Amino acid sequence: MAPAALRSADIYANGSFHFLNRTHYALFGFNYNSYNQVSRYGNILSDAVYHSVSLNNTNIVPRPPAGSISYQESPDGYGTRDNATQWGFYGQLRFEIVKNLSLILGGRVSRFSERMRYITPAPTSSWKPEANIHGELTPYLGTVYQITPNISWYASYSSIFTPSLGVLSYHGGGLKPQRGNQVETGFKAEYFNGRLNISSALFRMENVNQPVQDPEHSQFYMTTGPIRRQGWEAQIDGTILPNLDISIGYTYLDTKVSNPKTSDFGGVFSPRHMFKSWIHYTVPRGRLRVLSLGVGLDANSTLRGSYPTTLQGGYMTLDGMIGYRMTPHIKLQLNATNLTNRFYYERASGVWQFNFPAAPRSFMATLRANY
Numbered sequence: 510m511a512p513a514a515l516r517s518a519d520i521y522a523n524g525s526f527h528f529l530n531r532t533h534y535a536l537f538g539f540n541y542n543s544y545n546q547v548s549r550y551g552n553i554l555s556d557a558v559y560h561s562v563s564l565n566n567t568n569i570v571p572r573p574p575a576g577s578i579s580y581q582e583s584p585d586g587y588g589t590r591d592n593a594t595q596w597g598f599y600g601q602l603r604f605e606i607v608k609n610l611s612l613i614l615g616g617r618v619s620r621f622s623e624r625m626r627y628i629t630p631a632p633t634s635s636w637k638p639e640a641n642i643h644g645e646l647t648p649y650l651g652t653v654y655q656i657t658p659n660i661s662w663y664a665s666y667s668s669i670f671t672p673s674l675g676v677l678s679y680h681g682g683g684l685k686p687q688r689g690n691q692v693e694t695g696f697k698a699e700y701f702n703g704r705l706n707i708s709s710a711l712f713r714m715e716n717v718n719q720p721v722q723d724p725e726h727s728q729f730y731m732t733t734g735p736i737r738r739q740g741w742e743a744q745i746d747g748t749i750l751p752n753l754d755i756s757i758g759y760t761y762l763d764t765k766v767s768n769p770k771t772s773d774f775g776g777v778f779s780p781r782h783m784f785k786s787w788i789h790y791t792v793p794r795g796r797l798r799v800l801s802l803g804v805g806l807d808a809n810s811t812l813r814g815s816y817p818t819t820l821q822g823g824y825m826t827l828d829g830m831i832g833y834r835m836t837p838h839i840k841l842q843l844n845a846t847n848l849t850n851r852f853y854y855e856r857a858s859g860v861w862q863f864n865f866p867a868a869p870r871s872f873m874a875t876l877r878a879n880y
Contacts, residue, residue: 514545521599534603541596544674549630550587554579579630588631593623593640593674601649613651613665618644621672623683639683645670664694673720673730684732689716705747713739737765752791759784780823782810789830801832812854824853826867842875 521538555577559570601615621642627634651665669691673684695710718732740762748754760783787805792798805828812821827849832842850870 516543517541531605533605535601537598537600539596539598542594544591544593544595546591546674547628548587548589548591549628553577588628589625590628591623591625591639591674593621593672595619595621595672597645609655611653613649613653615649615651617647619647619670621645621686623672623674625683640672640686642672642686645686659700660696660698662694662696664692666690666692669714669716673718678729678731684720684730685718687716687718687720687732689714689736691715701747703747705745705749707743707745709741709743711739711741713737734767736767739763752793754789756785756787758786780809780812782808782823784808799834801830801834803830803832804828821854824851826851826853838880839876839878842877844873844875846871846873 517540519538519540521536523534523536525532525534527533555573557573557577597617597619599615599617601613604612604614606612619642621640623639623641624636625639626636647668647670649665649667651663653661653663655661667690669687669689671687673686678684691712691714693710693712695708698707699705700707715735715737717735719736720730721733723729723731740760742758742760744756744758746756762779762781762783764779785805785807787803789801789803791801806825807828808823808825810823826847829845829848830842832840834840847868847870851867852869853867855865855867
C-alpha cells in the first residue's frame with residue numbers, strides 16, 4: 510500500500526462587535542481537504558496454516574515461502590486509486606444575552622465527493638463515483654453561564670458528519686458517512702488565578718455507520734448500526750502546593766451497540782472505568798533544588814473485543830520521571846514507562862488478529878538546552 514497524499518487549507522477571520530451595549534464575538538472560515546491514495550495488494554498463492562502460535566510469542570511464525578505473493582496483473586489482484594475532496598464554510602457567533610450568560614451558535618456546511626478506479630494488479634478500470642454529498646449541515650449550539658467569578662456552567666449540542674475514505678468494504682467501494690449527535694453539560698471552576706482547575710461533565714453521543722473491522726473479512730470494514738455512548742468525567746489540574754503539580758482524571762463510559770449482523774465489534778468498546786493521575790514535584794531549595802520528580806498511574810477496567818471470548822482484563826501501569834537541571838539553560842531528564850512491566854493489550858479485537866500488545870517497560874533520556 511502506498512502512502513496517501515493529503516492537501517489541506519484553512520482560512521478564517523474572527524473578531525468582536527458591539528450590539529445593544531454588549532460585546533459579542535464572531536468567527537467565519539473556509540477549509541479544504543483533498544485525499545489521494547494508491548493501494549495495491551498481491552495475489553496470495555500460499556495456503557500455509559500455522560498452529561499453536563501464542564499471542565505472547567508471535568516471533569515463532571516463519572516468514573512466508575518465496576513466491577507466496579504475486580503482483581502480476583490478474584482479475585484476482587487488488588489495486589485501487591482513490592480520490593476524495595471535502596470542503597466547507599463554517600462559522601460561530603457568541604452572544605452575551607444578559608450579564609454572565611452567553612449563547613453560542615455555530616455550524617459547518619460541507620461538500621464531499623469521492624471517486625475510485627481499479628489499477629494494477631487488477632485490470633485498469635474507468636473512474637467510478639463513490640460519494641457525492643452536497644450541503645451537509647452540521648450545527649452546533651451551546652450556552653455558558655458564569656455562576657460566580659470562579660465557577661461556570663455550560664451545555665452544548667453538536668451534530669456529527671464524518672465521511673469514510675478509501676475502498677473499505679469487502680463488496681467494493683466505500684462506506685456510508687458516520688452521522689450522529691452529541692450533548693454535554695458540566696461545570697468548570699478556576700481558582701488561584703488559574704493555578705487550579707476543576708471540571709466535571711455528563712455526556713451522551715449517538716451515531717450510526719461507524720467503521721469497524723468486518724468479522725468475516727479481516728482486511729475490510731463494515732458499518733455499525735446505532736451506537737450509544739454515555740457517561741461522566743471529572744478532572745483536577747493545577748498547583749495544589751508550591752512546586753507540587755497534579756493532574757487527576759476519571760471517566761465512566763457505558764457503550765451500547767445495536768446491529769442486526771453481529772452483536773459485538775472490535776474497536777467500538779472502551780473500558781467502562783478509566784483513571785489517570787500524574788504528580789510532579791520540584792525541590793524548592795537546598796542541594797537538591799536542581800531535581801524534579803514525577804510519578805503517574807493509569808488504571809483501566811476490562812475491555813471487550815469483537816468476540817465474547819476476547820477480553821482484556823483490568824490493569825494498572827506506573828510511569829515515572831526524574832529531572833536534573835545542570836545549568837539554568839540545560840536540563841537532563843529520564844522518563845520510565847510501565848515500570849512494573851505489566852503485559853496487557855492496548856486493543857482487544859478478534860480471536861486471532863488485531864490484538865495489539867502494549868509497550869513493555871522502557872526508558873528514555875532527554876537532554877534539552879534553551880537559550
